[in-house]
Each structure stands twice: as structure tokens, then as C-alpha cells.
Amino acid sequence: MKAIKDTELILTPENKVYHLNISKNDIADNIIIVGDSARVTQVSKHFSKVDCIIENREFVTHTGKYNGKRISVLSTGIGTDNIDIVLNELDAAKNIDLETRTINTNKKLLNIIRLGTSGALQKDIEVDSFIMATHGLGFDGLAHFYKSENIIDIKMSEAFAKHSNWPKNLANPYIVGASEKLLSKFSEFKKGITATASGFYAPQGRELRIKPTIEDLHQKMNTFQFEGNRITNFEMETSALYFLGKALGHNTLTICAIIGNRITQKQSKDYKKTVDKLIL
Template sequence: MSIKQSELILNPDGSVYHLNLKPEHIANDIIFVGDQYRVDKVTKHFDAIEFTTQKREFKTTTGTYKGKRLTVISTGIGPDNIDIVFNELDALVNIDLETRQPKEKLTTLNITRIGTSGSLQSDILVDSFLLSTHAIDLNGMLHFYQIDAVSHPEIENAFVKHTNWSSKKAHPIVLSGSKTLENKLSSENVYKGMTATAGGFYGPQGRVLRLPLQDAELNHKIDNFNHNGIRVTNLEMETSAIYGLANLLGHNSCSMNAIIANRANGTFSKDPGKIVTQLIEYTLDKLVE
């Protein structure tokens, strides 16, 4: 049975609805950035640009870097945006958009996030790089999918017990990143750890302006969590959604974080743009090695 028009929405030109892309517009190796203006900060290093488009916050540019074809996409902020971007990218390579049938031979995408993040650990200082070996979903978006086969319940249950996690909140989900991309992107200059993905920037990440928190001690509990050497190193808003959907759909994914804040020390980078630029250059070179 073909996928209904209401479920897979296409534009009049045949492109997928939100991204405004057709299959020929994307490479198999893709870089995610949150900020639409960061796309150009990545692609200015390219040897050549073959295609670019933008719809809403979703800007896409495809070109070559040192002979390797790459696509850079801005996802915007949050797991809800990742849900849109990831499903539409998978549709581009694994669904025949004319017949609306899933393809028999599936394509695996390699997706690397280059983003900013705040460290929860005093020893992971601002202006450093961090690779997410795991991600813990604190926002609940992935519960709308059949996630059990790719999650880690032992770590999840230990986290729930350690933090006295409220039963009114979505049960945390732990996912792994791609070992293939982890090995490619690792070096002695990169920290590793489990990234917590929140559904918001203020309350969900423990920030207080005028509203009290449900659990004012939650960040402290999170940064003290350690399960067989796996600790929560940083907070951001996309990685768990990327890892969950990548695992479910059969793609490789890895999240590279520029640490611009340290919540434990109360510090913030004096030049966040510089460390982001350095992470972009580092990641591009690692991807083409």
C-alpha cells in the first residue's frame, strides 16, 4: 500500500514538504547545524557549491570539501524539528516519491551534528570539544515511536532511581551513537560522554528566571549520575532525537559539541564563535580522512 498524501506531504514540484528538497539534492554524508546562519560558516570551506535552498529555518547546501560530497542542513532548535528533518531526509533516500512505496534496497546516511552545548561537569571546560557516545532523552518525543529495541533500559532505570525522576514526566530514554562515526571523529582532543537532550532551554535545563522548577536539584542529580563509567556530561536540545531516529531508521549519527558554557562552574566562553569555527574545521577534516 502506498503512503497517503496526508502522511508524506510533497510540494507541487515533488520536493518534500518542509525541507523543499528532492533526492538528487542531498549527499549521503550530512552535517546538521542548528542555526541557519551556521550553514554558510561550514560551506565557506567547501571547494564547490552545487545546490542551496531554504524554507523557514531549514537551509540546505550541498557541495564538495576536499573531493567529498557533503550536505549541510540547519535543523533549527529542538527535538520536534529533528523529527521533521530526519523523517524527510529518510523519505528522500528510502521512499520512492512517485509511487509512495518504501524502497526494497535502503540507503544508510551518515549524519554528524555540529552544535553548541553546556557542560555539566567541572572538568569539561568551556572552549572544548565533546563527542556524545550516548544520549539520554529527557523530552519524550521518541516515545511516539517503538523505541524499545534500540534503547538501554538498564541505564534508564538507574538514572530514574538516582534522580528520583518524576512519574509525571516522560520516562528517560538512552540511545547510542554510531561507533563508525565515533571512531572517525575521535581524537585525544575530544572529550566523550552521555549528552542529555532537553525539550526546552529554560526550565527543562534547570534555568530559573521567574518560574520555579518542579525539581530544583535535578541538574545536580544529573551531573552526579554515573553508571558503569557512563556519566551525563552536557545538556542540549537535539542529540537524543538524532540518535533515536538514526537507530530506528538504520542510519549512522554522531553529535559533536562545542562547549560554550559550564553550568557547574558558572562560566561562559569569551569567544563562542571561535570554538564553533574550530569544531567545524576539525569535523570537516575528520569526515574526509
């Protein structure tokens, strides 16, 4: 099998993937990802044992045991560009032989659950509640850089683009479904489409000193319906997580704490307490 070139798969001198600084034995098959590196210890403090701690840049990894099972928690930082790094390097650590730089014949399947924060886009979704993403709606364009088949929900994506009269000069929106296996394990949560923005301010309809180009973005998302699905919340990672997860053959799911409601303009008084509740 042909070896992957040094410039394609960049490794550390210790033969670990470059950004995450991990190899296959440093990471479990069941992984919780969080955006904030400080949130890693909020999760791992519930482990019965932590046997691996690795920090590099914004990427912090703790691996240990919870209820007798090996589990990892990893911080990704903010945005789909970081998710691109994290998903590709997690997969590389597990499914590429880093010594020979060749792809393993037998692939490891990872279960990756993102615990995040987001803003609600429907009036009936209360601040300090939780939303599970049945789909990720990406405005970031990342999926369009990869060749893939049968991953993007073309009909739903096109329906949203038409409904929103999406500007031609922006990346085409794309919608990808969550892992059905993981969705079925968390039936107690409210569900909906989670929209993923490429930034925090204008890309999410915020205005400080520069006006956004889509002035009615929230209304366009709030009123979208497709086969019983509606857009429930806004964040910055899920679309890339779902796309790359499916493309690489892994199970992925996002569950978000709602720390603000963009429609009612209410904000959580203590979002850290809400995040702690989500972790538990």
C-alpha cells in the same frame, strides 16, 4: 507495495518533502547538521564547490564537494521536534520513491553528524572545549511515540530514572547510543552522555521568573554514573537524533562546542570562534 497516503507523506507541488523542500538528488549521503541557519555558510564556505542551495523556513541546505567527496550541510532549527521533521524527511527523500509514494526495496544509509553548542555538567570540562556524545539522554519523550525494539538502552535509562528520582508526571528519560562507526572516526574528542532537554529554561534547570519543578537537576545529572559513563553536557537535539537515526538505519553522531559550564557557572567570551574551531 502499498502507497503512503498524502496526509502521511506531505509533498510540495514539485514532489519534494514538505518542510525541507528537497528530493534525493539535492542531498548527499554524508550530512552535517547544525541548529542555526546562519551556521550553514560557516560550514559550506570550506567546500570547494556548492552546487545546491535550498532554503525553506529555518531549514537551509547547501550541498557540494569537500576534498572531492559530495557532502551536505543542513540547519535543523532548535529542538527534538525539529529533529523529528529533519530525520524523517531526509530518510523519505532517500528511501521513499516520491513519485509512487512507495518505500524503496534497497535503502540508502546516511551518515549524519551534528555540530552543536551545549553547556557542560562536569567541573573538569572546560569552556571552549569539545564533547562527543557516546549516548543521548532524552527528557523530551519523542522516542516513546514510536514503536521500536533494541534501540533504547533500558538498563541505563532505568538506572538514571532511579538515581534522579524522576518525577512521574514527566516523560520517562530514555538513553540511546551513538553510531559506533562514527564514534571510532573521532577518537581525539572527550566523550560522555549528552542530555537533551525539551526546552531552554526550566527544562535545563534555569530560573528567571518561574521556578523549575526539579530544583537540583544539575546535581542529579552531575552525579550519575553507569558502567563508566557519566553525563557531560546539556543541549536540545541529540536524543532524538540518535533514536531516529538507529530506528531508520542511519549512522548519527553529535559533537558539541562547550560554550558554558553550568557547574562552575563560566561562560564563553567568544562562542562563535569556538564553533568555527569545531567546524575546522
